[in-house]
Amino acid sequence: MTASADFLKDPLSLFDIRGKVAVVTGASGAFGALAVQVLAGAGAKVAAVAGNAEALAETASTARALCAEVLTIKARPTDEGACEDIVAETVKAFGGLDILVVASGKNDVAKIVDMAPRRFLDVMDANVTQSWLMARAAGKQMLAQGRGGKIVLMSSARGKLGHPAGYSAYCASKSAIDGITRALGCEWGNTGITVNAIAPTVFRSPLTAWMFEDTERAQEVRKGFLARVPKGRLGEPQDLAGPLLFLVSRASDFYTGHILDADGGYTAG
Numbered sequence: 564m565t566a567s568a569d570f571l572k573d574p575l576s577l578f579d580i581r582g583k584v585a586v587v588t589g590a591s592g593a594f595g596a597l598a599v600q601v602l603a604g605a606g607a608k609v610a611a612v613a614g615n616a617e618a619l620a621e622t623a624s625t626a627r628a629l630c631a632e633v634l635t636i637k638a639r640p641t642d643e644g645a646c647e648d649i650v651a652e653t654v655k656a657f658g659g660l661d662i663l664v665v666a667s668g669k670n671d672v673a674k675i676v677d678m679a680p681r682r683f684l685d686v687m688d689a690n691v692t693q694s695w696l697m698a699r700a701a702g703k704q705m706l707a708q709g710r711g712g713k714i715v716l717m718s719s720a721r722g723k724l725g726h727p728a729g730y731s732a733y734c735a736s737k738s739a740i741d742g743i744t745r746a747l748g749c750e751w752g753n754t755g756i757t758v759n760a761i762a763p764t765v766f767r768s769p770l771t772a773w774m775f776e777d778t779e780r781a782q783e784v785r786k787g788f789l790a791r792v793p794k795g796r797l798g799e800p801q802d803l804a805g806p807l808l809f810l811v812s813r814a815s816d817f818y819t820g821h822i823l824d825a826d827g828g829y830t831a832g
Contacts, residue, residue: 577814581606584657585811586649588640588697589667591618593768594717594803598664599623601804602811603631607662610653614639632657640667640693646700654704662811663701663714665694668736672729683732690736695743702747702756711755713811714747716740718762720826737762741822748820757819759810764826766798794827802827 570577585602589595591613599611603626611626613619616637626633634656640646653660668690671682694716705712721730722737740760747758765771765788774781774788774797789795806823809815824830 578808578812580812583607583661584653584659585662585664586610586612586653586660586701587664587666588612590622591615592666593770595666596622597800597803598666598807599626599633601807602662603633604629605808608632608657610634610636610656612636612638612649640697643696646696650700650704659708660701660704661712663697665697665716667693668717670733674729675731678732686732687736691739694740698743698747698758702751705756706754714756714758715807715810716744716760718744718760718822720762720764720824720830722762722822723830744822745820752819757815759815759818759821759823761803761806761810762822762824762826763798763803764829766803767800791832792827792829793832796827798825798827
């Protein structure tokens with residue numbers, strides 16, 4: 564066995580992130596809270612970042628129950644200074660930065676003729692500009708450390724597909740996230756920093772809980788949606804947990820600029 568094949572003695576070591584330092588923005592949201600818990604459960608030190616103090620405290624409490632080191636930062640990545648401060652506070656507390664997960668963002672659904680330009684720009688700012696700023700701030704720290712790092716952005720099936728119900732802002736923003744992911748994957752390709760994105764479709768969360776119910780409306784919506792999903796079901800939180808752990812661990816060292824479709828095959832057909 565060659566040195567490069569030493570992992571075969573313990574393949575699960577490829578997914579070991581114990582002791583790594585992670586920042587998760589949008590930690591009060593469904594995916595952000597899940598990311599905090601997954602990374603904490605896997606042994607990382609996590610800075611959980613969100614503007615909703617009450618929800619942030621709940622996320623942190625759940626993660627700390629896993630005997631994890633969790634720092635809470637009440638902030639939103641709204642501008643360059645805020646993003647730099649998030650990284651600086653994390654480094655001060657934990658001594659460095661290895662992982663960034665950007666789970667913050669928003670949607671605003673309206674037909675284009677009914678949507679004021681300001682609303683469109685607000686979605687682009689929350690989903691695109693803030694992701695770019697956080698990646699920039701984290702990347703600067705990772706480059707200075709010289710030991711690489713893992714950046715995971717949040718895309719969507721809507722980055723590839725349109726939607727008839729007034730998603731012009733959201734679809735545009737997620738297409739932009741795909742572009743940023745590919746561009747930074749190329750830009751930082753030889754630095755040890757990987758930049759990838761997870762692109763889910765409908766997953767169980769407080770916002771989508773109604774779609775999982777047995778009401779007539781939910782059943783009708785599901786029937787139409789699932790006709791496009793080869794796996795024949797909606798997404799569950801664990802369907803995002805596995806891809807996330809892969810993308811923040813050594814297992815994904817050869818993957819960068821990649822959009823991982825967590826969609827049950829929705830975008831395949």
